[in-house]
Amino acid sequence: MQSLTNRSVVVRKREMSFMEKLYLPAILGGMALTIKHLFKKKVTNKYPEVKRIFAPIYRGVHVLKRDEQGRENCTACGLCAVSCPAEAITMVAAERKQGEENLYREEKYAATYEINMLRCIFCGLCEEACPKDAIYLTDRLIESKYDRKKFIYGKELLVEKIDERIDISKRKKNYTMA
Ligand code: SF4
Numbered sequence: 001m002q003s004l005t006n007r008s009v010v011v012r013k014r015e016m017s018f019m020e021k022l023y024l025p026a027i028l029g030g031m032a033l034t035i036k037h038l039f040k041k042k043v044t045n046k047y048p049e050v051k052r053i054f055a056p057i058y059r060g061v062h063v064l065k066r067d068e069q070g071r072e073n074c075t076a077c078g079l080c081a082v083s084c085p086a087e088a089i090t091m092v093a094a095e096r097k098q099g100e101e102n103l104y105r106e107e108k109y110a111a112t113y114e115i116n117m118l119r120c121i122f123c124g125l126c127e128e129a130c131p132k133d134a135i136y137l138t139d140r141l142i143e144s145k146y147d148r149k150k151f152i153y154g155k156e157l158l159v160e161k162i163d164e165r166i167d168i169s170k171r172k173k174n175y176t177m178a
C-alpha cells in the first residue's frame with residue numbers, strides 16, 4: 001500500500017550469522033545486562049508498602065464536592081458529561097423536593113451519577129467544565145479489582161464523605177500555576 005508520509009521503512013529479513021544461530025552470545029549479553037542492573041539504584045517502589053510521591057497536579061479518582069453546609073454541589077447540568085472525551089460520565093437528574101434543601105444546594109441534583117473508571121483518561125476536562133465547583137480530580141488511586149463492573153463508580157464512591165472533606169484549594173492553586 002502506498003504510504004501517505006515518507007516515514008515508513010521496508011524491513012527485510014536477513015539471514016542469521018553462525019554466531020547468532022548459536023544464541024549463546026545473546027543469552028550471555030542478556031545475563032550481563034541483568035547483573036549490571038542488580039547493582040543500580042532501583043526505579044521501582046515496593047507498593048503498597050512504599051507509596052510513590054506524585055506530582056502536585058497528578059489527576060486521580062474524582063470527588064463530587066459538598067458545600068460548607070454539607071449539601072451536594074452538583075446540579076446535574078451534564079456539562080462534565082458533554083465535555084468528557086471518553087464518554088465516561090452518565091447521570092440522571094432529579095428535582096429537589098421540599099425538605100431536601102439540606103441535602104442538595106440547587107433545585108436540581110444528580111439522582112445517579114456514574115463514572116466509568118475504565119474509560120476515563122483522567123484528562124480533567126470534567127473538572128474544567130463544571131460551573132458549580134462540584135467535581136474535582138484528587139490524588140487518590142483507583143483500587144485494583146477483578147470485576148469490570150466495579151470500576152463504574154457511583155455516588156456512594158464519588159460524593160465526599162461529610163467527615164472526610166477533601167481540601168482542593170491547594171490543587172486549584174497548582175492548576176493555576178501549571
Ligand atoms: S477526567 Fe476526562 S476522561 Fe475522565 S471523566 Fe473527566 S473528562 Fe472524562
Ligand code: SF4
Pocket residue numbers: 073074075076077078079080081091129130131132133134135
Ligand atoms: S459535576 Fe458539575 S458539570 Fe457535572 S453535572 Fe454536576 S454541576 Fe454539572
